[in-house]
Amino acid sequence: MIGIRALAKHLNLSIATVSRAINDHPEVNAKTRQRVQQAARELGYVPNQSGRSLRRGETGNVAFMMETGHEITGTGDTFILGVFNGIQTALADHGLDLVAMLCPRHDDAESFLKRMVARGFADGIILSSIKRVDPRVSFLSENKVPFVTLGRTNADMGQSWLDSDFAGMARQSIDRFVARGHRRIALTVPGDTTNLGDIFLDAAGEAMQAHGLELSPELIFRIEPNEEDGYRLAKSILSLADRPTAVFLINPSLTLGLYRGLTEAGIRPGKDIAVIGRDSPQSAFLTPSLTCFREDLDGLGVALGEALLASMPKYARHAPNGAVSKVWPLELVEGESDDLVLAPGISLATRTRSP
Amino acid sequence: MIGIRALAKHLNLSIATVSRAINDHPEVNAKTRQRVQQAARELGYVPNQSGRSLRRGETGNVAFMMETGHEITGTGDTFILGVFNGIQTALADHGLDLVAMLCPRHDDAESFLKRMVARGFADGIILSSIKRVDPRVSFLSENKVPFVTLGRTNADMGQSWLDSDFAGMARQSIDRFVARGHRRIALTVPGDTTNLGDIFLDAAGEAMQAHGLELSPELIFRIEPNEEDGYRLAKSILSLADRPTAVFLINPSLTLGLYRGLTEAGIRPGKDIAVIGRDSPQSAFLTPSLTCFREDLDGLGVALGEALLASMPKYARHAPNGAVSKVWPLELVEGESDDLVLAPGISLATRTRSP
DNA sequence: CGTTCCTCCGGAAACGTTTACATATTTGCC
């Protein structure tokens, strides 16, 4: 492990010049720059990050905070890894590295974040699983730490955010269900206080009203994003007196459990009940394949990365043109799971009575 | 953001004493230690990591290297997050943090690792997706960087490793298949040069021989760990003249694709063909539920963390008691997917001819 | 009372960089 001092001596230069050459400063002679960088490559010199960080007051990495033990963003784990790629491509050009900052299960998310910020762990932070009112965003806001959130809080704190278009999903799926004759539509929302549940339900309510229908509270199910709860959801739906004929799944992890729960009771998804859900690598291989909302995860990541860069003084190309707040679009992928048109007056209960 | 200097002044102490108090050095008076720590909490002082790293020559974090864009360890993403928890519980007691070191897709894994090591990114490293001969482990070995691998190389380089018991999986599933009358057994191994494929096949060959059978090369399928390849696998299997009656899936991501591919051809998994696979949160909710190998991911993580700690001079409790090399046990969870007993002489081809 | 040994604390030197400032050399211009 060679240091800048040794490299300088080896080149008969001062460490100052070497440093400038390594960092592509303009005031160093082009020829010496070449010579230095050449030697650095040969001897395997890489600036020590601690020294550099200390002096520059920045670490050169960006942290994506995640809490282990939970399903990461509540939308399955492949989701987040897709986004990581995009973030990295956005950061790579600026010499920033992306690291996942893993909050241990038993730790409080807020105090963990505070500790990391105080330590100077990263130059910018990306938060996900945003709650309606999230102490983490107020904290970062007040302390002027550059950050972006994947998901939005209830009240806008002026920070940048991106969020999947949950309102759009609500509208589109309800329109689609209603157009096919469905009236009783089961909806799912996360059981915790993440904001997306409210956003989804608000839009769903409006969409129903536009069709002269109403959200019935008994058809709103609060779930954890995992297979087990999907299974329980099936049981709950089937135990209702007036069964819904359609169901929307807010999270891809629910699908398989729901399918199994329905199938065990002799209800065939896609035939006896319509299902729309969220995309995952598996959607197309389910039987029936899932009609679902797909999003461009890589693009989402790139957008996140760029929004974060824009909030970091050093990297903001132009004037700090205000915070980014963008709803990320989704595309409906047609599968077999909602291929079910109801004649008026037909309910799931009557259909299944005569199989 | 308060520094140690300000804190010292506020307490009328030298920064030396404050530092010692913060770090629980024994030579500081118990009373002053209390006073210092109290004030630190109140004023929100946390030692700056860059300064500390620079002086101590260590960063206080441990990196788990992963390559985005790939299925992380080739065994699905939930796998790795389960392991993270365990690692963290092992590290937490020693004040170490776990960070995921994300190698961008377009980067070469080896040079990325070298860069990170030279930078002094972490005090210890965990590697996964180990190749038969992996330049990363030789590099870390030669440079005396503390590390552990999840997976083993072909030739032991003397480092610590843990690895899931792929040999055991091979033996157990073949024994089980054969006991139920299967003779033609399809096996899957990763298409790349990860070592586990060889380990698995060696053990499978031996297990077959023990039953007086042989591995036929046409029944060994090299696959990528994703649903698409599972689907293709089904097609390949069905296109064989003498069809296998059983199949082992080395990766959980294959299952759903295989199921779909079989079902489309009218072959019912669990009824017409036996399937054993790897556990995932979904195994139990598949139809038929998957007979699969489950492992204690949290425990695996803890073991990994402890093995790493043992290889770090500062944390090695006792004498450096040599490298850990442990095969991690798996448990067979019985599902519905291999609930199929063949009468002698019955092959899949003849069975499906008369449905 | 003098010596030795603890206990506790402060001064100051590191750790490896970057950068403000100064300095030396060359260039351009009248």
Added chain:
DNA sequence: GGCAAATATGTAAACGTTTCCGGAGGAACG
């Protein structure tokens, strides 16, 4: 040729910690 400007390099001071060394004060001991 003299002077200003431009160019290229060196010197040294930071960044925030930790830790070596030394010293003050008190206790223990002869």
